[in-house]
Amino acid sequence: MKAVIDRIVDDKYAVIIVGDEENEHVxxxxQVVDGAKEGTWLHVVIKNNKIIEMLIDQETTNSTKRRIQNKMELLRRRSSLKRKK
Structure with missing residues (x-):
């Protein structure tokens, strides 16, 4: 199942949003896989409503970062054009 690390709280807990239903797991x-941080996409296995396994989904993480960077660049260009008027 797909999931994303939404945020890190107090450097102690990871809030992970899972699946299309966007269930929140803290x-x-x-217990978070090495190398994962806020915004990292994961493949998770859930059993008895607990995450029992997780792997980083590098492809989804990278494509999401690129999509966000492209949107930010578009917003910067639009903002720059408005200031020039």
Whole structure:
């Protein structure tokens, strides 16, 4: 199942949003897979409403970053054009 690390709270917990239903799971930061941070997409396995396994989905993470960067660049250009008028 797809999930994303939404945020890190107090450097202790990761808030992970899972699936199309956007269920929220809060887990201790030490249980998060190495290399993951806010905005990292994951493949997770859930059993008894707990995340029991997770892997980084590098492809989705990278494509999401690119999409956000492109949108930010478009907003910057629009803002720049408005200031020139």
């Amino acid at each position: 887990i201790p930061l030490e």
